[in-house]
Amino acid sequence: MKCRIGCAACCIAPSISSPIPGMSDGKPPGIRCIQLTDDNKCKLFGKKERPAVCGSLRASVEMCGTSDKEAFKYLEELEKITGRDSQ
Incomplete structure (x- = not known):
């Protein structure tokens, strides 16, 4: 499967704990990557x-679903399940 151009759910919805240029502490869930x-x-x-x-x-297919909305919903739920949304 290929990414939907312009979706970016995986760059917004989940937390990223490793440093990103411009975000030295990574990023919390729901925050747009710089x-x-x-x-x-x-x-x-x-x-x-x-x-x-x-x-x-x-x-x-599981992560991205059939729409950007489904992708965000899946990734937000994954954050809740893994407990990362409380960091």
Whole structure:
């Protein structure tokens, strides 16, 4: 499966604990990554500065659903299940 261009749910909904250029402490859930462009593309895509967790994430029907709304819902629920939303 390929990412839906402009979705960016995986760059907004989940927390990222590793440092991101411009976000040295990572990012909390629900906060837009500073490395997203206005049209929701990653400025770090393909660069060594991109966090490993971002590079290892793969689009899937389960995670992305059939719409951006479904993707956000799934990832927000995953944060709740893993307890990361309280950090």
